[in-house]
Amino acid sequence: MTQTNFKRVPFSLELAKKITNKEAKGRIVNVDGNKARIICWNKDCGNSNYPIIALVDMNGGEQIFTFTKEGKECIGFSSYKDLCLEVPTYYRDYTNFVPQKLQPCLVRDSEEDEWWVQVCAGKDIDGEILFYVYDGDIETWKYCLPLSKVTEQLLGTKKSYEQLIQELDENGKD
Structure with missing residues (x-):
């Protein structure tokens, strides 16, 4: 441990x-x-x-x-x-996280979706956060986390950030 x-x-x-x-x-x-x-x-x-x-x-x-x-x-x-x-040190409170333009982030639309990496494109006129997608289009996402060494472990999974932290705690990171 x-x-x-x-x-x-x-x-x-x-x-x-x-x-x-x-x-x-x-x-x-x-x-x-x-x-x-x-x-x-x-x-x-x-x-x-x-x-x-x-x-x-x-x-x-x-x-x-x-x-x-x-x-x-x-x-x-x-x-x-x-x-x-x-x-x-691996825990961050991301409840008020606001991505900055050109910042890579993990995104998804629902808790049943897998996390993907997208780059923030800024905000629209209504203040909605926009992200570039693979085909050059721009989309919004409901859930967003900054990309880091800890959060990158969520990539391609359906886990919540809280589940990841709990796993880190249980696997000898306490």
Whole structure:
């Protein structure tokens, strides 16, 4: 089994929930690198600005803190107590991915289709992402991922990106 290298990324509520539910590999820490365990996502006792309750390992024991949905201990400034995430270096969150013109991407129209490589042709006047296809025509695709060493493993398969990451985790990449 190989050792996983982690990289630190900004706190994301949705990804933190996936990590907590073991749907995604990673860990929740504060800026100082202390492990954090979120015990409540939706606290509402008069101040809904701080809905997250977490126990953070500090000074040999867990201390309780509240955080904003963005993982901030205090609104308006940064703190060493702010939350962040550590994810495997092969994992990327592509939920907001927007391809750039001439960027090679993996594309498909449905989850039942295989992934293909196409090059981004830019956007049409409605903002729809366009791709060059083999016959010189231009098409749109419903699903799109950037082409990388990790995502290229999806080429010609019907797997989702999440399934690929799960396989990497199970096959010694954890």
